[in-house]
Amino acid sequence: MIMPGVPPVTPIYTLRNPVAARRAYNAAYDPVHPARTTMTDPTDDALMRAWVQGDAAAFERLYARHQAALYRFVRRMLGRDGVAQADEVFQDTWLRAMQARDRWSPQGAAFRTWLFTLAHHRAIDVLRRSGREISRDSDEREPWEPASEAAAWSAWPAPAVAGGAEDLAFWRAAGQRLLDCLDTLPAPQRSAFLLHHEDGLGLDELSRVLEVGFETAKSRLRYAMSKLRTCMGAYLPGTAP
Amino acid sequence: MSRPDDATDRDDHLLAALRHAPDRDALPPPAVSAAILARAREQARRPASPPAWQRWFDALRLTPHRAAAFGSVAVAVLVGVMWSVNDPVPPPPASAVEAVRVPAAPMPSAAVVVAAPAAPLPPPPSAKRASEKRAEPAKAAPLHDAVPVVREVAPAPAPATATETATATPPSPSPSPANATATATATATAPAPAPALAFAPPRVRATAEASSGAEAADAAQARANVVAELRRTAEQAAPVAQSLSAQRIDPLARLGARLDAAGETAIWRHDGRSVTHGASTRAWWAGVLDTARGRWTRQAQAPAAPPWLELVLPDARDGTAAATWWLVSGDAPALVLRTDGVVWRAPLPPSLPASWQQTVSAW
Numbered sequence: 001m002i003m004p005g006v007p008p009v010t011p012i013y014t015l016r017n018p019v020a021a022r023r024a025y026n027a028a029y030d031p032v033h034p035a036r037t038t039m040t041d042p043t044d045d046a047l048m049r050a051w052v053q054g055d056a057a058a059f060e061r062l063y064a065r066h067q068a069a070l071y072r073f074v075r076r077m078l079g080r081d082g083v084a085q086a087d088e089v090f091q092d093t094w095l096r097a098m099q100a101r102d103r104w105s106p107q108g109a110a111f112r113t114w115l116f117t118l119a120h121h122r123a124i125d126v127l128r129r130s131g132r133e134i135s136r137d138s139d140e141r142e143p144w145e146p147a148s149e150a151a152a153w154s155a156w157p158a159p160a161v162a163g164g165a166e167d168l169a170f171w172r173a174a175g176q177r178l179l180d181c182l183d184t185l186p187a188p189q190r191s192a193f194l195l196h197h198e199d200g201l202g203l204d205e206l207s208r209v210l211e212v213g214f215e216t217a218k219s220r221l222r223y224a225m226s227k228l229r230t231c232m233g234a235y236l237p238g239t240a241p
Numbered sequence: 242m243s244r245p246d247d248a249t250d251r252d253d254h255l256l257a258a259l260r261h262a263p264d265r266d267a268l269p270p271p272a273v274s275a276a277i278l279a280r281a282r283e284q285a286r287r288p289a290s291p292p293a294w295q296r297w298f299d300a301l302r303l304t305p306h307r308a309a310a311f312g313s314v315a316v317a318v319l320v321g322v323m324w325s326v327n328d329p330v331p332p333p334p335a336s337a338v339e340a341v342r343v344p345a346a347p348m349p350s351a352a353v354v355v356a357a358p359a360a361p362l363p364p365p366p367s368a369k370r371a372s373e374k375r376a377e378p379a380k381a382a383p384l385h386d387a388v389p390v391v392r393e394v395a396p397a398p399a400p401a402t403a404t405e406t407a408t409a410t411p412p413s414p415s416p417s418p419a420n421a422t423a424t425a426t427a428t429a430t431a432p433a434p435a436p437a438l439a440f441a442p443p444r445v446r447a448t449a450e451a452s453s454g455a456e457a458a459d460a461a462q463a464r465a466n467v468v469a470e471l472r473r474t475a476e477q478a479a480p481v482a483q484s485l486s487a488q489r490i491d492p493l494a495r496l497g498a499r500l501d502a503a504g505e506t507a508i509w510r511h512d513g514r515s516v517t518h519g520a521s522t523r524a525w526w527a528g529v530l531d532t533a534r535g536r537w538t539r540q541a542q543a544p545a546a547p548p549w550l551e552l553v554l555p556d557a558r559d560g561t562a563a564a565t566w567w568l569v570s571g572d573a574p575a576l577v578l579r580t581d582g583v584v585w586r587a588p589l590p591p592s593l594p595a596s597w598q599q600t601v602s603a604w
Contacts, residue, residue, distance in 0.1 A: 056285035060278060071269045087273050094277045098284055159257030168261070175262030178255065197251050198259055225252055232258065 044111035052101050063094070066112060069199060070119055076194055077123040079183045085126050093119040116199055117209045120191050127187050174232065181231035188212075189224035196221050492537055492578060492585045493530055496552075496564050500526070503554050509604065510551040510562070516604040525600055533576055533587035540584040543567065544577055550601060570594045 050058035075086045195201045207217040507518035551562035567577040574589045
């Protein structure tokens with residue numbers, strides 16, 4: 001029984017190397033925010049270290065934690081035309097993460113950021129190989145934006161309100177519309193939007209994952225959001241070009 | 242309402258649309274997940290690769306020839322480090338001849354005093370540091386280890402000579418012969434002033450170069466005094482050195498031991514007579530030891546004349562003499578000895594051969 005604020009004392013892993021695993025598990029203890037330390041919530045870094053030390057269960061937990069978000073990211077990056085390759089990219093991303101276990105270091109980027117970086121690179125490779133990315137890379141035109149931001153989404157219901165079945169159907173249709181709009185974006189803008197909105201990366205992390213400068217990442221994100229708003233009909237009739 | 246210009250702001254409507262997208266609950270196929278997890282379990286069973294240094298050490302351990310090469314290099318490095326840390330050989334003192342030769346350069350002015358670095362006086366820390374910094378020149382010229390300390394002092398009423406400085410270095414004030422030897426030794430070990438000035442600060446060097454003619458004359462006189470003192474010391478030390486060297490090669494030492502061991506079984510042969518080693522022969526033998534000790538010099542061959550005296554020891558089965566003497570009279574009286582196949586010669590006082598002739602004839 002682990003009490004919040006008290007470092008865990010019971011091993012949770014089945015280990016071949018109990019000393020190293022103990023050290024890895026203790027690393028999950030947050031002395032600044034002890035209340036966050038729970039028996040069931042070790043950090044990604046701790047799980048990765050435990051797996052490197054021989055704990056297979058740690059990797060299963062890590063996989064369960066990130067598989068859905070990563071799979072969604074890969075599918076949306078590849079678009080409707082690349083769904084058939086999503087499984088391959090997804091599997092290859094995890095295999096690369098496992099192959100790099102000797103080189104992996106928690107001093108670098110967070111595990112989640114590192115994992116999405118691998119997936120992004122792999123997806124870009126597939127897109128380039130298929131020839132779809134080349135034609136869209138050059139689409140860096142200045143997006144149209146209305147003079148007044150107040151006009152955006154004025155005809156849409158508030159997103160926080162998710163009441164009846166009617167609203168739910170509306171948002172599901174909006175979601176499908178958004179996926180279609182994502183397909184029209186160049187891959188760099190698409191990955192910037194998905195990583196920022198879906199996976200919660202800040203602009204700093206975004207620039208690291210995309211391996212571009214901060215301003216470039218910010219510009220790609222702004223272009224992506226402007227195009228998506230226009231595509232989604234966020235602006236009132238008559239304000240669109 | 243949100244603006245994308247803010248790095249942390251996200252469009253709520255786009256977020257809501259993303260959350261309600263048809264693929265929001267998409268998961269990888271079970272077969273893909275199973276394959277990934279199976280691979281992860283397989284890798285978890287495999288031990289993590291050891292650190293680079295451990296892999297390198299294992300590779301070294303499994304290849305004997307590499308291990309041998311590495312061991313050789315390690316030992317060589319260790320020996321080199323030990324050699325460089327310890328002073329390999331203390332610098333030998335400069336000989337008197339070197340001390341005489343070196344002062345050929347102009348002597349420094351009266352304002353510059355060359356302090357003789359006698360052994361009891363350690364060099365000042367600054368000079369020691371400078372000497373350590375000049376490690377390479379010091380190895381090339383060991384004289385520098387004796388640290389030619391050049392100090393600038395206030396001008397004295399009478400110019401201090403090098404001899405005075407060197408004499409003042411030993412603690413004993415009495416001018417005894419021993420002190421004279423010590424003085425000479427200190428002077429001999431003192432480095433030449435010219436190299437000392439080479440390490441002197443530019444200001445001191447400039448002062449030395451600006452010496453007047455009178456000071457040069459005084460310096461020449463000082464050099465002459467040094468040379469005379471050194472020669473005197475060398476003459477005094479010559480007999481002692483000869484004695485020391487002769488003691489190391491005294492041919493009678495081994496013969497005397499054999500004679501003492503033989504006792505009365507030893508036989509002296511002289512002029513066709515044989516005399517057992519007794520009191521009279523022991524007295525003569527003691528006189529020979531005292532007279533010729535330290536004077537033996539090796540000769541190429543023995544005199545052609547018949548021997549004057551022979552000593553036969555009992556271990557000589559065929560009666561061969563263990564030692565044979567010739568007594569040389571005339572202008573250069575000497576005692577010639579052949580023992581163990583080597584011929585030796587010791588000069589004698591002029592009156593001694595006749596005395597020994599009488600003594601031995603009386604046996």
